[in-house]
Amino acid sequence: MGETSKIIIEPVTRVEGHGKVSILLDENGQVTRARLHIVEFRGFERFIQGRPYWEVPVTVQRLCGICPVSHHLAAAKAMDVIVGADKLTPTAEKMRRLMHYGQIYQSHALHFFHLVSPDLLFGFDADPAVRNIIGVIKKYPELAVQGVMMRKYGQEIIKVTAGKKIHGTGAIPGGINKNLSIAERDSLLKDIDQQIEWSRGALKIAKDYTVEHLDELSDFGSFNSNHLSLIRADGAMDLYDGGLRAIDAEGNRIFDHVDSQDYIDYIAEEVKDWSYMKFPFMKQLGTDKGWYRVGPLARVNTADFIDTPEAEEARVEFMALTGGKPNNITMAYHWARMIEVLHSAEKIRDLLNDTDLQGDDLVVKGERRSEGVGLIEAPRGTLFHHYRVNEDDQVTMANLIVSTTSNNVPMNLAVEKVAKKYLSGTEVTEGLLNRVEVAIRAYDPCLSCATHALGKMPLTVTVVDHNGQVINRRST
16 A cells, blocks of 8 residues: 655635645545644633633633624523523614624625635636735725625624624623614614615625536535524524524425524534544434534525515525525535625614614513523524533533534535545646635634634645655745
């Protein structure tokens, strides 16, 4: 048996957090294995122990500067259970929803325009000196400004609902600590029509790209998979609350409307020695077949409908591409993500016109409990927060299943499939290696959420032959 050589991509670029890819080649240059390694270590589940439960929604959001609102709200929902707040006041729930849709809107805009658009606009093989956000600004200045302004708008929503744009304090156990003033409402309403128009344009870019490159993308890191998300009681997409629904690659229900407090009866996590990320799976299907995808692609696939008119029209068009069955094209994540951008803009408009946001009844409490689970649809997929609290109000157990963690197996499969298709038996070029990263970016992974510690720069790719000699090295 011949010896292998190895290609290392470290770190993966244009994603949140730090990770690396290892690709093993046999002596004939054929890819034998490819893996995405997460090289950060996250300690939040340990050092949150011993802290008072009311600190948790503010503390755990320090996991991330990109999607802190998701952790803030998931933890707050878990603490609602702890304090017995089984039903929030209309003002509290709608303020949280507004905060959440602002988060979805700004995060999706950031990912699409800043991290993904260089690949779509310039091509996977373009000069990396051009294939970046600066290149987009130079050649497509109006598009670049649009992306910045969309993100800014979402951040302004977070500011008025959470108190500040990053790491706010708006959600507290049992409710919220502020309502929305008339002045804050009016400042956001004056720009909402423009945001909806920009959302339509972003959706068109993602849709047209997918349709125009369908033949290539159908086999680009794509594979059949299960999908999981929260779903509203009537089957509608609900990014803030609902029961868990899982479907297989054909759209058959694996389980449906599972209460968030019962998730542990359905979802387990596997540990492997080559990644700090765990590998979640559905218990009834086991580790080999129980893995699943989460995020925009999964949410559009699992929903029976979307309850805002323009996004629903877009969902119907999206599902028509696959005859109504789940879409398993990895790069279709971008199209689905922009459907959610439009949905979020529509939801924001509706909420801003809801007078409940000016209500004064902000907090409720009930019978105290010792354990609580909070689930929410973060930008990258279903987010699980699970806590136990003792009689002294201290957290004794914390378990987080982050969206990127759930996508761990799918991302590894995408990496391996792209590597085998494009790198086997060919000269290794930057453009070919970028294809591996393109497949990862489709999932919009937040590696600093999935783990938490150190990363290193710059990107270095080293090619080693079967005798262990370095034959090529590239750095950025």
